Amino acid sequence: AQSVTQLDSQVPVFEEAPVELRCNYSSSVSVYLFWYVQYPNQGLQLLLKYLSGSTLVESINGFEAEFNKSQTSFHLRKPSVHISDTAEYFCAVSAHNNDMRFGAGTRLTVKP
Amino acid sequence: NAGVTQTPKFQVLKTGQSMTLQCAQDMNHNSMYWYRQDPGMGLRLIYYSASEGTTDKGEVPNGYNVSRLNKREFSLRLESAAPSQTSVYFCASSRDTSYGYTFGSGTRLTVV
Numbered sequence: 001a002q003s004v005t006q007l008d009s010q011v012p013v014f015e016e017a018p019v020e021l022r023c024n025y026s027s028s029v030s031v032y033l034f035w036y037v038q039y040p041n042q043g044l045q046l047l048l049k050y051l052s053g054s055t056l057v058e059s060i061n062g063f064e065a066e067f068n069k070s071q072t073s074f075h076l077r078k079p080s081v082h083i084s085d086t087a088e089y090f091c092a093v094s095a096h097n098n099d100m101r102f103g104a105g106t107r108l109t110v111k112p
Numbered sequence: 113n114a115g116v117t118q119t120p121k122f123q124v125l126k127t128g129q130s131m132t133l134q135c136a137q138d139m140n141h142n143s144m145y146w147y148r149q150d151p152g153m154g155l156r157l158i159y160y161s162a163s164e165g166t167t168d169k170g171e172v173p174n175g176y177n178v179s180r181l182n183k184r185e186f187s188l189r190l191e192s193a194a195p196s197q198t199s200v201y202f203c204a205s206s207r208d209t210s211y212g213y214t215f216g217s218g219t220r221l222t223v224v
Contacts, residue, residue, distance in 0.1 A: 098160050
């Protein structure tokens with residue numbers, strides 16, 4: 001089965017600084033890749049996804065992620081973070097079936 | 113549009129008690145899922161239902177049962193609760209894996 005490793009459990013960063021949240025996956029077949037965001041006491045919300053085609057995908061709030069097949073990675077980046085980006089971020093992988101696997105999560109804390 | 117609705121939001125059980133967590137979606141999605149979220153472990157799939165009338169085990173099904181009552185509703189039952197089942201439970205639904213999942217706001221369950 002596919003699996004996901006998020007390399008950082010916590011990432012503290014100052015407001016307006018750039019950030020990268022790292023995600024590596026493992027699968028023997030082609031996959032869909034996702035990033036979800038979870039704000040305190042809420043469910044997960046889809047942030048962005050890679051299905052096929054262009055390896056760079058973007059969200060509406062300035063995040064982007066790049067699919068790198070050779071490195072089996074799907075890192076999430078934002079050039080300038082805001083206080084409101086403080087949340088937990090989950091990388092997920094699906095082998096085109098109903099078994100979506102999630103990473104352990106990265107807690108992003110943006111400090112003023 | 114409510115999306116995915118879970119009840120209850122909070123529950124405390126004594127070891128050995130039983131309970132059912134309810135989930136309903138109003139998006140006409142075929143597939144529904146139950147996950148549990150534990151600190152440092154991300155989300156783990158308990159059971160899923162690819163369509164009305166079908167259910168399948170996920171990664172951690174032991175101690176749980178599910179019922180896909182109709183297309184809208186997917187319930188999770190704990191027959192004899194154990195402290196190891198203390199967790200936050202999320203229900204999700206999807207039209208197709210490529211669209212990603214829509215999550216409910218979660219049920220925080222404590223077993224004492």
